[in-house]
Amino acid sequence: MLIRGPEDEILKKEQAFRIIRSTINEKGREALYDLTGLAGGFPIKKEDKRLLETYIGPAIYEEKLKRLAVEHLGGEEVIAFNRTTAGILATIIALTKPGGKIIHYLPESPSHPSVPESAKVRGAEYLEFDNIKEFYTPPGTKLIFITGATMDHKIIEIEEFKRIISLSKKARIPTVVDDASGARLRTIIYKQPKAIELGADLAITSTDKLMNGPRGGILAGKARLVKRIKSVAYKFGLEAQPPLIAAMVRALEEFEPTRLIKAIKLRDEVYEKLKRSFKGFQKTPTGVMIRPEEIKKEIEKRNVKTRLSPQETSYLWAMLLLQEHGIITIPAAGMPGASPTLRLDLSAPDAQRLKPDQITRILEETFQKLLDTIIEPEKAKKILGG
Amino acid sequence: MLIRGPEDEILKKEQAFRIIRSTINEKGREALYDLTGLAGGFPIKKEDKRLLETYIGPAIYEEKLKRLAVEHLGGEEVIAFNRTTAGILATIIALTKPGGKIIHYLPESPSHPSVPESAKVRGAEYLEFDNIKEFYTPPGTKLIFITGATMDHKIIEIEEFKRIISLSKKARIPTVVDDASGARLRTIIYKQPKAIELGADLAITSTDKLMNGPRGGILAGKARLVKRIKSVAYKFGLEAQPPLIAAMVRALEEFEPTRLIKAIKLRDEVYEKLKRSFKGFQKTPTGVMIRPEEIKKEIEKRNVKTRLSPQETSYLWAMLLLQEHGIITIPAAGMPGASPTLRLDLSAPDAQRLKPDQITRILEETFQKLLDTIIEPEKAKKILGG
Numbered sequence: 199m200l201i202r203g204p205e206d207e208i209l210k211k212e213q214a215f216r217i218i219r220s221t222i223n224e225k226g227r228e229a230l231y232d233l234t235g236l237a238g239g240f241p242i243k244k245e246d247k248r249l250l251e252t253y254i255g256p257a258i259y260e261e262k263l264k265r266l267a268v269e270h271l272g273g274e275e276v277i278a279f280n281r282t283t284a285g286i287l288a289t290i291i292a293l294t295k296p297g298g299k300i301i302h303y304l305p306e307s308p309s310h311p312s313v314p315e316s317a318k319v320r321g322a323e324y325l326e327f328d329n330i331k332e333f334y335t336p337p338g339t340k341l342i343f344i345t346g347a348t349m350d351h352k353i354i355e356i357e358e359f360k361r362i363i364s365l366s367k368k369a370r371i372p373t374v375v376d377d378a379s380g381a382r383l384r385t386i387i388y389k390q391p392k393a394i395e396l397g398a399d400l401a402i403t404s405t406d407k408l409m410n411g412p413r414g415g416i417l418a419g420k421a422r423l424v425k426r427i428k429s430v431a432y433k434f435g436l437e438a439q440p441p442l443i444a445a446m447v448r449a450l451e452e453f454e455p456t457r458l459i460k461a462i463k464l465r466d467e468v469y470e471k472l473k474r475s476f477k478g479f480q481k482t483p484t485g486v487m488i489r490p491e492e493i494k495k496e497i498e499k500r501n502v503k504t505r506l507s508p509q510e511t512s513y514l515w516a517m518l519l520l521q522e523h524g525i526i527t528i529p530a531a532g533m534p535g536a537s538p539t540l541r542l543d544l545s546a547p548d549a550q551r552l553k554p555d556q557i558t559r560i561l562e563e564t565f566q567k568l569l570d571t572i573i574e575p576e577k578a579k580k581i582l583g584g
Numbered sequence: 585m586l587i588r589g590p591e592d593e594i595l596k597k598e599q600a601f602r603i604i605r606s607t608i609n610e611k612g613r614e615a616l617y618d619l620t621g622l623a624g625g626f627p628i629k630k631e632d633k634r635l636l637e638t639y640i641g642p643a644i645y646e647e648k649l650k651r652l653a654v655e656h657l658g659g660e661e662v663i664a665f666n667r668t669t670a671g672i673l674a675t676i677i678a679l680t681k682p683g684g685k686i687i688h689y690l691p692e693s694p695s696h697p698s699v700p701e702s703a704k705v706r707g708a709e710y711l712e713f714d715n716i717k718e719f720y721t722p723p724g725t726k727l728i729f730i731t732g733a734t735m736d737h738k739i740i741e742i743e744e745f746k747r748i749i750s751l752s753k754k755a756r757i758p759t760v761v762d763d764a765s766g767a768r769l770r771t772i773i774y775k776q777p778k779a780i781e782l783g784a785d786l787a788i789t790s791t792d793k794l795m796n797g798p799r800g801g802i803l804a805g806k807a808r809l810v811k812r813i814k815s816v817a818y819k820f821g822l823e824a825q826p827p828l829i830a831a832m833v834r835a836l837e838e839f840e841p842t843r844l845i846k847a848i849k850l851r852d853e854v855y856e857k858l859k860r861s862f863k864g865f866q867k868t869p870t871g872v873m874i875r876p877e878e879i880k881k882e883i884e885k886r887n888v889k890t891r892l893s894p895q896e897t898s899y900l901w902a903m904l905l906l907q908e909h910g911i912i913t914i915p916a917a918g919m920p921g922a923s924p925t926l927r928l929d930l931s932a933p934d935a936q937r938l939k940p941d942q943i944t945r946i947l948e949e950t951f952q953k954l955l956d957t958i959i960e961p962e963k964a965k966k967i968l969g970g
């Protein structure tokens with residue numbers, strides 16, 4: 199076992215950070231390709247830089263943010279958060295009390311940890327459903343969450359969405375849609391309406407998911423509810439600071455739905471080419487991925503024996519992609535506990551600098567290198583930072 | 585009554601934001617002087633801008649941040665927060681449980697709301713002391729806060745500091761020092777040691793207070809405790825994002841204690857000159873201030889009658905300073921509930937562009953204008969955004 203727990207994952211992450219640092223120092227930013235899909239751009243302009251101050255920044259950007267966010271999400275009022283997770287915490291503190299119940303419907307369990315963890319710290323009860331037939335709102339329900347698209351980009355059915363909204367309206371319980379990636383995925387690729395158009399009271403989205411904004415969240419919806427959430431946000435320091443808000447404004451201004459459509463074309467080309475060498479790759483809404491178990495199968499198919507776990511082979515492949523080609527993915531650079539699935543997001547800005555043939559060749563070459571490495575555990579361990 | 589509650593304060597703030605916006609659009613940033621002492625600079629360099637991404641940013645800046653923050657605060661490990669308040673929330677969630685007790689010693693009550701509010705949301709009991717003779721740690725105390733310098737820049741006595749630390753060590757209770765401005769005020773101006781040198785387990789400081797960093801907080805201290813706080817921070821989205829971290833790194837690199845010493849010289853000059861026209865101004869550690877009651881007295885001394893409250897006269901003077909001279913202060917641009925004391929921080933970067941004579945003349949002129957305005961309530965109301 200090369201990765202025995204969070205400590206080893208941290209060593210791996212630190213090794214990834216070392217490679218990122220030395221690549222930047224020796225070859226420059228161009229030699230890196232962040233395909234995490236979570237790069238968190240910071241597209242401020244030169245004229246923004248000197249206005250990003252505590253009192254001057256909001257005077258300039260809050261008005262613009264409101265206009266652009268309402269256009270993107272709908273609703274009457276908005277607030278920007280340091281992270282979508284912080285926005286979910288603020289919403290739960292503002293709209294529930296200890297002992298109240300929070301109900302969550304999502305296309306596939308488990309939920310992103312932010313909802314159950316915030317419920318727990320609030321002392322609220324938490325119930326999760328991913329089967330519409332089982333869904334109900336027990337007495338004492340104070341807040342209903344709907345996840346529009348899961349972390350694995352599984353999308354809610356529009357009929358299920360409507361059903362939850364209609365139940366919540368009958369019970370007069372406010373609904374919040376966690377549309378972190380869904381606000382773009384659902385609407386642009388799956389042609390669903392905005393969450394607020396579907397009747398949700400509040401919707402929150404992540405400005406670094408499927409758009410070139412900073413890591414952070416924007417919540418929009420009913421003025422009366424946003425006002426209460428805002429007051430909690432400022433009370434606990436959860437609101438986005440002016441530099442983030444300015445970058446969100448620019449990202450919304452420059453947001454181009456057609457880029458997502460282009461990413462799908464790139465994905466389809468890459469996927470077809472990959473099929474010639476691999477069976478285990480799957481499409482994601484804006485890229486390709488291979489699960490750890492499938493990597494293991496690809497290895498076995500080549501008659502190579504290894505005692506590495508599927509997860510470890512994925513980490514190793516991701517580290518080789520970074521080390522040899524500057525490609526950043528979550529299994530290499532993610533936090534401990536992040537998904538070990540090797541995923542290439544082709545809507546990432548850096549993906550635009552890669553050709554389909556190049557991506558396929560890089561994956562084939564590094565997979566060969568992976569086969570060479572797994573039979574030398576000492577070498578593998580070193581690559582993983584151990 | 586022109587300002588009847590938070591709604592009117594918001595109207596005033598929005599009016600201040602309108603003036604800031606139009607000043608920037610018509611005359612540029614140079615025509616504004618942010619003397620709040622909380623400007624929240626964003627001193628990133630050109631080469632930083634393209635590295636401020638979710639995975640690339642931390643690889644570059646976290647190492648530097650740790651080195652610089654340990655130099656500034658002491659300790660073994662550090663974490664940067666979106667705001668100091670968010671850091672206090674994370675600390676309380678990480679180190680206490682519902683029902684536990686949190687004790688707070690500070691030079692003068694009341695505390696900054698972040699400590700009691702975080703205790704409340706955690707379900708912890710909260711006790712506050714500002715008299716060392718009354719201080720004790722009841723059974724069940726899980727965490728002790730010490731405030732190094734209050735919002736009004738009142739400083740803890742070094743003997744009191746040592747006494748609390750020694751009591752906490754005896755009781756084996758971790759201590760956190762809220763050294764938001766204190767980490768510089770206490771050490772540079774009052775020549776006290778760093779909080780961690782005095783034996784505190786953790787210390788947190790605000791990078792926008794008495795230094796030219798962004799609004800945000802850095803916590804440093806025992807590795808074992810910082811690790812637990814870090815995990816809570818990431819869980820709830822409280823950690824500073826790469827753009828903020830990069831700006832903190834630059835602010836720490838460029839931090840120059842002698843600028844604070846220079847600010848004191850400027851303050852003394854301004855204070856002496858102001859005495860010729862006003863009796864009500866007081867020195868602050870790095871500037872001058874006049875309390876609302878003193879403004880009212882200055883008005884009465886000139887035989888001008890007004891039904892405005894002391895607070896309203898302060899808001900009005902602050903708005904006139906902004907409107908006529910581009911000077912930003914908290915009574916004009918602050919959040920609802922912020923202190924109505926008219927305070928000019930002369931350690932602010934923008935203060936370096938103002939001469940003592942100029943500051944005095946501006947205050948005299950706008951005070952004359954204040955006298956003219958308070959006898960016309962309709963005009964006053966308009967200036968306050970009503």
